[in-house]
Amino acid sequence: xxxxxxxxxxxxxxxxxxxxxxxxxxxxxxxxxxxxxxxxxxxxxxxxxxxxxxxxxxxxxxxxxxxxxxxxxxxxxxxxxxxxxxxxxxxxxxxxxxxxxxxxxxxxxxxxxxxxxxxxxxxxxxxxxxxxxxxxxxxxxxxxxxxxxxxxxxxxxxxxxxxxxxxxxxxxxxxxxxxxxxxxxxxxxxxxxxxxxxxxxxxxxxxxxxxxxxxxxxxxxxxxxxxxxxxxxxxxxxxxxxxxxxxxxxxxxxxxxxxxxxxxxxxxxxxxxxxxxxxxxxxxxxxxxxxxxxxxxxxxxxxxxxxxxxxxxxxxxxxxxxxxxxxxxxxxxxxxxxxxxxxxxxxxxxxxxxxxxxxxxxxxxxxxxxxxxxxxxxxxxxxxxxxxxxxxxxxxxxxxxxxxxxxxxxxxxxxxxxxxxxxxxxxxxxxxxxxxxxxxxxxxxxxxxxxxxxxxxxxxxxxxxxxxxxxxxxxxxxxxxxxxxxxxxxxxxxxxxxxxxxxxxxxxxxxxxxxxxxxxxxxxxxxxxxxxxxxxxxxxxxxxxxxxxxxxxxxxxxxxxxxxxxxxxxxxxxxxxxxxxxxxxxxxxxxxxxxxxxxxxxxxxxxxxxxxxxxxxxxxxxxxxxxxxxxxxxxxxxxxxxxxxxxxxxxxxxxxxxxxxxxxxxxxxxxxxxxxxxxxxxxxxxxxxxxxxxxxxxxxxxxxxxxxxxxxxxxxxxx
Numbered sequence: 001x002x003x004x005x006x007x008x009x010x011x012x013x014x015x016x017x018x019x020x021x022x023x024x025x026x027x028x029x030x031x032x033x034x035x036x037x038x039x040x041x042x043x044x045x046x047x048x049x050x051x052x053x054x055x056x057x058x059x060x061x062x063x064x065x066x067x068x069x070x071x072x073x074x075x076x077x078x079x080x081x082x083x084x085x086x087x088x089x090x091x092x093x094x095x096x097x098x099x100x101x102x103x104x105x106x107x108x109x110x111x112x113x114x115x116x117x118x119x120x121x122x123x124x125x126x127x128x129x130x131x132x133x134x135x136x137x138x139x140x141x142x143x144x145x146x147x148x149x150x151x152x153x154x155x156x157x158x159x160x161x162x163x164x165x166x167x168x169x170x171x172x173x174x175x176x177x178x179x180x181x182x183x184x185x186x187x188x189x190x191x192x193x194x195x196x197x198x199x200x201x202x203x204x205x206x207x208x209x210x211x212x213x214x215x216x217x218x219x220x221x222x223x224x225x226x227x228x229x230x231x232x233x234x235x236x237x238x239x240x241x242x243x244x245x246x247x248x249x250x251x252x253x254x255x256x257x258x259x260x261x262x263x264x265x266x267x268x269x270x271x272x273x274x275x276x277x278x279x280x281x282x283x284x285x286x287x288x289x290x291x292x293x294x295x296x297x298x299x300x301x302x303x304x305x306x307x308x309x310x311x312x313x314x315x316x317x318x319x320x321x322x323x324x325x326x327x328x329x330x331x332x333x334x335x336x337x338x339x340x341x342x343x344x345x346x347x348x349x350x351x352x353x354x355x356x357x358x359x360x361x362x363x364x365x366x367x368x369x370x371x372x373x374x375x376x377x378x379x380x381x382x383x384x385x386x387x388x389x390x391x392x393x394x395x396x397x398x399x400x401x402x403x404x405x406x407x408x409x410x411x412x413x414x415x416x417x418x419x420x421x422x423x424x425x426x427x428x429x430x431x432x433x434x435x436x437x438x439x440x441x442x443x444x445x446x447x448x449x450x451x452x453x454x455x456x457x458x459x460x461x462x463x464x465x466x467x468x469x470x471x472x473x474x475x476x477x478x479x480x481x482x483x484x485x486x487x488x489x490x491x492x493x494x495x496x497x498x499x500x501x502x503x504x505x506x507x508x509x510x511x512x513x514x515x516x517x518x519x520x521x522x523x524x525x526x527x528x529x530x531x532x533x534x535x536x537x538x539x540x541x542x543x544x545x546x547x548x549x550x551x552x553x554x555x556x557x558x559x560x561x562x563x564x565x566x567x568x569x570x571x572x573x574x575x576x577x578x579x580x581x582x583x584x585x586x587x588x589x590x591x592x593x594x595x596x597x598x599x600x601x602x603x604x605x606x607x608x609x610x611x612x613x614x615x616x617x618x619x620x621x622x623x624x625x626x627x628x629x630x631x632x633x634x635x636x637x638x639x640x641x642x643x644x645x646x647x648x649x650x651x652x653x654x655x656x657x658x659x660x661x662x663x664x665x666x667x668x669x670x671x672x673x674x675x676x677x678x679x680x681x682x683x684x685x686x687x688x689x690x691x692x693x694x695x696x697x698x699x700x701x702x703x704x705x706x707x708x709x710x711x712x713x714x715x716x717x718x719x
Contacts, residue, residue: 122197122198122200123157123184123186123198123199123200123203124200124203125155125157125200125203125204126203127154127203127204127205128154128155128156128157128200128203128204128205128206129145129154129155129156129157129204129205129206129207129208129620130156130157130159130199130201130204130206130207130208131156131157131158131159131208131210132159132190132207132208132209132210132231133159133160133161133190133209133210133211133212133227133231134158134160134161134162134167134170135210135211135212135213135609136213136581136582136583136609137210137211137251137609137610137612137613137616138158138171138210139170139171139174139175139583140583140607140609140610140613140614141208141210141613141616141617142156142171142175142183143175143613144314144315144613144614144616144617144618145617145620146175146177146178146181147314147315147316148315148617148618148621149180149181150178150180150315152180153180153181153182154180154181154182155181155182155183155184156181156182156183156184157184157185157186157199157204158171158183158184158185158186159186159187159188159189159190159195159199160185160186160187161187161188161189161217162187163187164185164186164187167185168185171183174584186198186199189231190209190230190231190234190235191230191231191233191234192234195234196235196238196239196240196241197240201235201238201240201241201244201246202240202243202244203244204246205246205247206246206247206249206620207235207246207247207248207249208248208249208616208620209228209231209232209235209248209249209250209251210228210251210616211224211225211227211228211251211252211253211288212224212227212228221253221254221289222257224253225252225253225254225257228250228251228252228261229252229257229260229261229264232248232250232261232265232283233261233264233265235248236248236265236268236269236272236283237265237268241272242268242271242272242275243275244276245272245273245275245276245278245281246281247280247281247284247620247623248281248283248284249283249284249285249286249616249619249620249623249626250283250284250285250286251285251286251287251288251612251616252285252286252287252288253287253288253289253290254287254289254290255285255287255290258285258287262283262285262376263376265283266376269281269282269283270378273378279378279379280379280623282376282377282378282379282623284619284620284623284626286612286615286616286619286626288608288612289450289453290453291608291611291612291615291633292450292453292579292606292608293450293453293454293456293457294457294461294633294634295309295604295606295608295611295633296454296457296458296531296533296577296579296606297454297457297458297460297461298461298633298635299575299577299602299604299606300437300439300458300461300467300529300531300575300577301433301437301461301462301463301464301466302433302602302638302639302640302641303433303573303575303600303601303602303603303604303641304602304603304604304641304671304693304713305602305604305639306604306605306606306611307604307671307693307696308639308668308669308696308698308715309611309614309632310610310611310614311669311696311698312402312698313611313614313615313618313629314614315617315618317404317698317699318402318403318404318698318699319402319403319618320357320400320401320402320618320625320628321400321401321402321403321406321409322360322398322399322400322622322624322625323398323399323400323401323406323409324397324398325393325396325397325398325399326397326398331414332410332413332414335413335414335416335417336393336413336416337393338416338417339391339413339416340391340392340393341390341391341392342390342391343387343389343390343391344356344358344386344387344391344666345657345658345661345666347391348657348661348666349423349654349657349658349661350416351412351416351702352412352654352701352702352703353403353404353408353411353412353699353701353702354401354402354403354408354409354412354699355401355402355403355666355667355668355699356399356400356401357385357386357400357401357402357666357717358383358384358385358386358387358399358400359383359384359387359391359396359398359399359400360381360382360383360384360396360397360398360399360400360624361381361382361384361395361396361397362379362380362381362382362397363379363380363382364378364379364380381624381627381628383400383627383628383631385400385631385637385666385717385719386637386664386665386666386717386718386719388664400628402668402698402699403699404699423654423655423657423658424655424658425655425658425659426651426655426656426658426659427659428644428646428649428651428656428659429644429645429646430642430643430644430645430714431642431643431645432640432642432643433573433601433641433643434464434466435466435528435572435573436466436467436468437466437467437468437528437529438467438468438469438470438526438527438528438529439458439467439469439470439471439527439529439530439531440471440473440524440527440529440530440531441454441455441470441471441472441473441531441533442473442530442531442532442533442555443472443473443474443533443534444474444475444506444534444535444551445475445478445506445534445535446474446533446534446535447535448480448484450533450535451472451480451533452485452488454531454533455470455472455485455488455491455492455499456488456491458470458497459491459492459494459495459497460635461635462495462497463635463638465495465496467495467497468496468497468498469497469498469500470492470497470498470499470500471499471500471501471502471527472499472500472501472502473502473503473504474501474502474503474504475503475504475505475506476503476504476505476506478503480501481501482501485499485501515561516561516564516565516682517558517561517562518564518565518566520562521561521562521563521564521566521569522566522568524562525566525568525569527574528572528573528574528575529574529575529577530559530574530575530576530577531577531578532552532555532577532578532579533579534551534552534579534581549580549581549582549584549585552578552579552580552581552585552589553585553588553589555578556576556578556589556592556605557592559576560576560596560598560599560600561682562599563599563684563688563690564682564684564688565684565685565686566686567686569599570686570687570689573601574599574600574601575600575601575602575603575604576598576600576602576603576604577603577604577606578604578605578606579606579607579608580605580606580607581607581609582607582609583607583609583610585607586605586607586610589605590605593605593692593693594692594693595692596692597674597676597678597690597691597692598690598691598692599688599689599690601691615629637717637718637719638717638718638719639668639715639716639717639718640665640715640716640717640718641671641713641714641715641716642713642714642716643711643712643713643714644708644709644710644711644712644713644714645710646710647709647710648707648708648709648710649706649707649708649709649712650705650706650707650708651705651706651708652702652703652704652705652706653667653700653701653702653703653704653706654702654703656706656714657702660714660716663716663718664718664719665716665717665718666716666717667714667715667716668698668699668715668716668717669696669697669698669699669700669715670696670697670700670706670708670712670713670714670715671693671695671696671697671712671713671714671715672693672694672695672696672697672708672712673691673692673693673694673709673711673712673713674691674692674693674694675689675690675691675709675710675711676689676690676691677689677690678690691711698715
């Protein structure tokens with residue numbers, strides 16, 4: 001029995017600090033009563049000289065117990081030896097109890113601080129953003145979110161299976177956290193039952209689920225997608241989310257897996273929409289592997305497209321805004337009515353600091369008559385960029401603009417009747433990028449699925465039928481054979497594209513020669529587009545500048561010298577496309593690109609982590625942004641570039657805008673290059689004209705004079 005009570009007692013103490021404090025309180029109270037009784041009994045038998053009622057003995061016992069200074073305040077002559085000894089014993093008992101209290105409180109506070117550092121503390125916030133999983137996209141994503149929340153206080157909660165101290169140090173070493181941002185890290189998995197209460201799902205307004213990186217825990221893309229699906233399902237089905245809803249952006253590798261979880265959670269999503277009356281609570285999905293292939297293929301036909309997307313999708317400079325024209329105040333609406341019945345080109349001719357891309361209408365999916373169209377989102381966004389007809393504000397929900405901020409849009413609308421001057425007609429000499437393309441795809445240890453996605457998307461983007469030939473260079477140790485690409489070969493042949501597979505020893509093929517790699521450059525002279533694709537590599541030592549990216553940098557530097565003493569290199573504009581695996585490596589190559597002259601017509605450095613982060617961040621603010629981005633990536637609308645052919649062109653954005661309106665295109669901006677022939681610098685036997693980007697200008701001051709030189713490029717939007 002004694003052993004049983006001792007076990008229950010120990011168990012109670014182990015469970016809670018409150019149990020321990022309560023135990024000490026009881027011990028103290030019982031001890032004071034017990035000592036008071038002894039004190040009183042000693043008086044009764046004449047050992048103690050103090051007299052009085054029991055209450056007096058109880059009070060004196062309490063004062064000796066609680067304050068060690070009480071006994072020292074008494075005169076020695078007022079106490080017998082027995083008095084002093086007994087009072088000292090009571091004081092010692094008090095010291096033991098109170099020191100225990102202090103130790104327990106100190107230890108409890110220390111344990112609590114450690115728990116908070118380990119990410120175990122509960123959160124109570126309003127309108128906060130929750131990010132699930134720490135991946136290579138987390139830091140670029142936070143960078144974009146910090147920019148988007150520049151003018152407001154915001155709490156961002158990051159949930160990761162990694163130690164919070166480690167995550168915090170990684171983030172703080174990479175980026176500066178603004179003072180208006182409260183960044184909280186917590187440890188756990190998104191599908192755990194404790195998470196909704198721990199992270200305060202009820203108070204959150206935005207949920208972002210990042211796809212984990214391939215590592216020792218998640219060995220394949222399928223494993224990563226399953227983790228996202230588990231978190232998404234747990235989030236949607238949680239009682240807290242069912243009551244309050246919120247914007248969800250989930251990243252999957254491909255559309256196939258996304259649709260699977262979309263259908264699986266459809267009923268629960270509809271329950272949330274029914275409860276919250278907010279159709280915006282329907283999740284937004286980002287498919288990173290599909291976007292990777294689409295961006296690579298678009299870079300083939302439009303060199304420097306990544307630079308343009310970086311400008312449009314980020315929160316620096318000008319970005320895209322959806323303005324609901326039905327919810328404007330009366331003053332703005334009356335000004336806007338002056339534009340009713342005008343074409344998109346006439347509207348843009350009036351604005352000086354913004355660009356109107358087109359109109360949008362939001363419809364309920366029940367109104368769709370096409371039953372073959374599979375649509376899950378209850379709100380369908382119908383976008384009409386560059387509308388052919390005159391715009392009728394009664395038939396649309398809003399306008400789509402490019403602007404520095406929303407204030408610029410309303411300022412321009414307010415002054416839309418001020419512009420009266422005539423715009424001069426110009427006829428510049430321009431070149432389109434539409435020559436025949438021969439592609440070398442260098443795919444070192446890249447999965448079969450990723451190679452096929454890239455090839456298929458190149459075919460889908462080949463609108464002008466100007467791709468002749470693609471050779472895929474594989475490592476000589478690859479198990480892939482031409483037979484595995486039979487379906488892809490047939491698909492490419494439909495556009496007259498010949499596909500070849502060629503194996504090389506990637507570890508040695510370029511190192512067997514010496515600078516300037518003349519034989520190697522001539523070997524690749526038949527190609528005018530070089531694509532470097534890489535597969536995901538597990539960072540076992542968690543080194544963000546991994547081996548893959550060292551190869552990327554090495555290849556970039558090598559191929560940047562292919563024009564040395566190579567006369568044939570200049571015959572056709574060539575482009576260079578490479579993937580990188582981390583934002584730091586992208587930053588290094590971007591600095592190379594900005595500060596060194598390149599022999600290529602365009603250089604596209606694709607960090608899919610950074611690009612996806614931009615898409616996720618802009619989608620979390622307005623899911624219409626994601627729908628518009630999809631239209632760009634699926635080539636429903638195309639970004640085109642034209643090269644200035646004449647030696648110099650003095651003009652304005654307004655004049656160029658008028659010129660392209662005749663071509664039914666909307667002018668977006670310019671790429672200003674610096675040019676130089678570096679033949680003498682590199683001791684080449686032939687001319688070496690090179691270029692570097694000086695500036696990319698999207699939506700400039702439209703009345704300001706522009707000085708364009710031969711080789712500069714003009715960016716437009718076309719159907």
